[in-house]
Amino acid sequence: MAEPLTLYKLMILYMLEKSEFPLTNAQISGFILDKGYTTYFHLQQALSELTDSELVKTKTVRNSSYYQITPLGKQTLSYFEDQISEGIKTDIANFFKENIIKIREELSAVADYYKGQEEGYQVRCRLRQDKISLVDLTIAVPSEEAAKAVCVNWKEKSQNAYETLIEFLL
Numbered sequence: 001m002a003e004p005l006t007l008y009k010l011m012i013l014y015m016l017e018k019s020e021f022p023l024t025n026a027q028i029s030g031f032i033l034d035k036g037y038t039t040y041f042h043l044q045q046a047l048s049e050l051t052d053s054e055l056v057k058t059k060t061v062r063n064s065s066y067y068q069i070t071p072l073g074k075q076t077l078s079y080f081e082d083q084i085s086e087g088i089k090t091d092i093a094n095f096f097k098e099n100i101i102k103i104r105e106e107l108s109a110v111a112d113y114y115k116g117q118e119e120g121y122q123v124r125c126r127l128r129q130d131k132i133s134l135v136d137l138t139i140a141v142p143s144e145e146a147a148k149a150v151c152v153n154w155k156e157k158s159q160n161a162y163e164t165l166i167e168f169l170l
Contacts, residue, residue: 008046013077016069025065111154113147121147125154
């Protein structure tokens, strides 16, 4: 049986390997903490050590960290996957079955902003379906507050904006 921290790392690697796309810290935490496998502190320690050892790569967009398994992480998992119980593997499979639509929706609409070269801010809004880009739009806004508002609203309204844009242009 693996040491607890090692087991948490293997669980995270297994989740990332089974996922079709990067997972957010919140999504990983949601599963592991809701199931009571460990504490938030131990989970963050495991994620940090996985990143430091380059078994997982992370990308931060606004306030969300996205995790993805690396080739080295896949190789490591292949050596130690048998240390993850079938019960845990089943829990992970059920988590993806129950939450796949929600996870996809959370990852399909992404927005970020940056300071413009002149004045104001640029907001880049993207909408993807599977691996296909449906919209990749950059718009100028006058203030950081407006940029933040566009980013928040894009997550909620991107599908409607896409449908309206298509209707308008066709």
